[in-house]
Amino acid sequence: MHHNVAPEIKELCAGIRQFIEREVLPMEDEHRELIEAGEVNQEFFDLCADVMRRSVKAGYFALYMPEDVGGGALGEYEMCLVREEVARQMSHLCMLMLGDLPFGPNKMLYHLASEGQREKYLMPLMRGEVTSAIALTEPDAGSDLAAIRTSAKRVEGGYVINGMKHFISNAPYADFLHVLAKSDGGYSMFLADKGTYRVGAVQHSMGGDDIQAEVYFDDSFVPEENLIGEEGKAFHYAMEFLGNERLTMAPFSIGMAELANRLAKQYAKDRIAFGKPIIENQAIQWMIADNETELYAGRAMTYDAAQRADAGENVFKEISMAKLYCTEMVGRVVDRAVQIFGGAGYMKGNTVERLYRLCRVMRIAGGSSEIQRMIIARS
Numbered sequence: 326m327h328h329n330v331a332p333e334i335k336e337l338c339a340g341i342r343q344f345i346e347r348e349v350l351p352m353e354d355e356h357r358e359l360i361e362a363g364e365v366n367q368e369f370f371d372l373c374a375d376v377m378r379r380s381v382k383a384g385y386f387a388l389y390m391p392e393d394v395g396g397g398a399l400g401e402y403e404m405c406l407v408r409e410e411v412a413r414q415m416s417h418l419c420m421l422m423l424g425d426l427p428f429g430p431n432k433m434l435y436h437l438a439s440e441g442q443r444e445k446y447l448m449p450l451m452r453g454e455v456t457s458a459i460a461l462t463e464p465d466a467g468s469d470l471a472a473i474r475t476s477a478k479r480v481e482g483g484y485v486i487n488g489m490k491h492f493i494s495n496a497p498y499a500d501f502l503h504v505l506a507k508s509d510g511g512y513s514m515f516l517a518d519k520g521t522y523r524v525g526a527v528q529h530s531m532g533g534d535d536i537q538a539e540v541y542f543d544d545s546f547v548p549e550e551n552l553i554g555e556e557g558k559a560f561h562y563a564m565e566f567l568g569n570e571r572l573t574m575a576p577f578s579i580g581m582a583e584l585a586n587r588l589a590k591q592y593a594k595d596r597i598a599f600g601k602p603i604i605e606n607q608a609i610q611w612m613i614a615d616n617e618t619e620l621y622a623g624r625a626m627t628y629d630a631a632q633r634a635d636a637g638e639n640v641f642k643e644i645s646m647a648k649l650y651c652t653e654m655v656g657r658v659v660d661r662a663v664q665i666f667g668g669a670g671y672m673k674g675n676t677v678e679r680l681y682r683l684c685r686v687m688r689i690a691g692g693s694s695e696i697q698r699m700i701i702a703r704s
């Protein structure tokens with residue numbers, strides 16, 4: 326494993342940092358009231374979509390996708406550095422900036438889309454003209470997706486879908502969904518256009534990023550050309566084409582942890598208690614030492630898994646390890662940061678307070694910590 330970063334990737338990361346400073350932060354300042362309300366609504370989403378379109382133009386969108394569809398063809402390791410950079414900025418409006426799941430294009434669609442699906446769904450996603458959502462989870466089927474009840478019944482010319490999904494990120498704003506349903510051939514993935522399903526209640530979350538909602542399929546017709554790949558292969562496709570996607574949460578965790586640690590360190594230098602900066606106390610120094618040690622471990626693990634994935638090695642288990650470790654690590658680091666800030670760390674408006682709420686979901690979504698441990702144990 327090495328941590329040499331090619332000069333062009335360093336430049337790319339610097340460019341992304343400048344893009345956020347130049348294009349996104351002024352937008353945040355202009356819409357401060359909306360952002361501080363702490364809710365995602367249409368106006369907020371439109372600002373994020375504006376950032377996405379600017380990102381497409383600047384060449385920072387869908388960098389993980391192959392070049393022949395307009396992607397940046399970056400490898401997993403390079404994408405780790407890019408994602409870390411964006412996470413470190415913690416900008417409210419960067420939600421769609423990179424195109425990562427569930428919003429933008431994905432490799433399953435790239436590898437399996439028919440010519441028609443490519444034109445209608447993949448390419449508009451690549452151009453940042455539309456966004457998508459991934460509808461897998463149901464009230465009785467989360468970690469255990471084999472328990473889904475949503476059905477797809479074959480009819481002339483297509484399928485009729487019935488069922489209900491919940492916790493679906495971007496459901497209120499997506500132009501179409503990737504839907505997991507049980508058909509006669511087994512678990513299958515379909516593309517469902519807006520209008521063929523009904524978005525139910527928005528599910529307000531601890532993070533305040535209220536983009537999760539219920540989705541209802543009531544005799545929803547999807548044409549047969551909207552089946553992705555073949556019937557019955559959805560789980561196989563997810564493993565084959567989206568297995569590496571679990572790695573995305575590791576660099577986001579690292580970026581958030583690094584930001585929390587940096588802010589806490591600065592605060593500890595500035596904050597005076599008992600006549601001296603609190604950083605002069607060993608108790609505080611040890612918290613920072615633990616943060617930095619865990620950040621180092623998380624990075625080493627993530628970069629190793631990413632580089633081995635880039636080399637074509639099967640690192641399904643190692644990706645689970647990196648996802649597990651980094652998403653748990655960011656929780657500990659941010660918790661210590663809040664402690665170092667004292668009461669100020671608990672107050673709204675403080676970045677570490679926001680990080681504390683935002684990072685919690687990373688141990689649950691994208692395969693919970695327990696599911697990652699299960700994968701590791703079975704591998």
Ligand SMILES: Cc1cc2nc3c(=O)[nH]c(=O)nc-3n(C[C@H](O)[C@H](O)[C@H](O)COP(=O)(O)OP(=O)(O)OC[C@H]3O[C@@H](n4cnc5c(N)ncnc54)[C@H](O)[C@@H]3O)c2cc1C
Nearest residue numbers: 459460461462466467468469492493494686690691693695
């Ligand atoms: C903010 C947010 C965004 C989300 N976005 C999406 C989305 O866009 N699309 C989508 O389809 N879903 C989405 N989800 C759903 C997410 O994928 C599920 O919440 C997750 O898979 C866990 O499922 P569950 O909530 O039903 O919990 P359950 O599966 O019921 O699990 C409950 C607890 O039991 C544990 N557990 C379950 N099985 C085992 C086992 N065998 N051994 C040990 N422990 C076990 C779990 O780890 C967890 O701690 C989102 C969730 C959140 C919170």
